[in-house]
Amino acid sequence: MDRARMAGGVVAVCAVAAVALSLMGRVLWCSCGSWVPWSFDTWSLHNSQHILDPYTFSHVLHGVLFYAVLRVGLRGRHPQVGLVIAAGMEAVWEIVENSEAVIQRYRENTVSLDYHGDSVANSVSDILACSGGYLLAWSLPAWGSVAVFVVTELVLLAWIRDSLLVNVLMLVWPVQAVKDWQVGG
Numbered sequence: 001m002d003r004a005r006m007a008g009g010v011v012a013v014c015a016v017a018a019v020a021l022s023l024m025g026r027v028l029w030c031s032c033g034s035w036v037p038w039s040f041d042t043w044s045l046h047n048s049q050h051i052l053d054p055y056t057f058s059h060v061l062h063g064v065l066f067y068a069v070l071r072v073g074l075r076g077r078h079p080q081v082g083l084v085i086a087a088g089m090e091a092v093w094e095i096v097e098n099s100e101a102v103i104q105r106y107r108e109n110t111v112s113l114d115y116h117g118d119s120v121a122n123s124v125s126d127i128l129a130c131s132g133g134y135l136l137a138w139s140l141p142a143w144g145s146v147a148v149f150v151v152t153e154l155v156l157l158a159w160i161r162d163s164l165l166v167n168v169l170m171l172v173w174p175v176q177a178v179k180d181w182q183v184g185g
């Protein structure tokens, strides 16, 4: 697979995801109407509605992890195909995350009664961030990817008191002390 096909594959994945998410009823853009492309306050209604927010960086880490897994899965061959697969896995994740059932569950477990799922623009941005993370890991030596992972986790913990690993931990094994610390921000 050459570079053009690889890029075309990622664009196709984004297009399919965008159509699917629109049909599922997700808004194209934040309902606030502001065209500012970023939103850095995770406790606001704008979170996951604009293009760039702190969680964009945790999606970059998805890409780094997908690269590691697919390198083993594809036995170190076809990294271009791996990128399209990684984008596809992220698209599936975004679609599941933004399904009515998961949104409902999220609304019940948090105080955000106004949460109606991520915007389509944000989901596409997350798929691209994941693809970027994959390309980053592809271009770096293994220790470089590990460094990117650790530094990003630490920055997110200091910035928004959340990160990819903490997110997974709280999903699988909720720790009250961590929850208190997160809300205390």
Ligand SMILES: [Zn+2]
Binding pocket: 030, 031, 032, 033, 034, 039, 045, 046, 049, 050
């Ligand atoms: Zn907004």
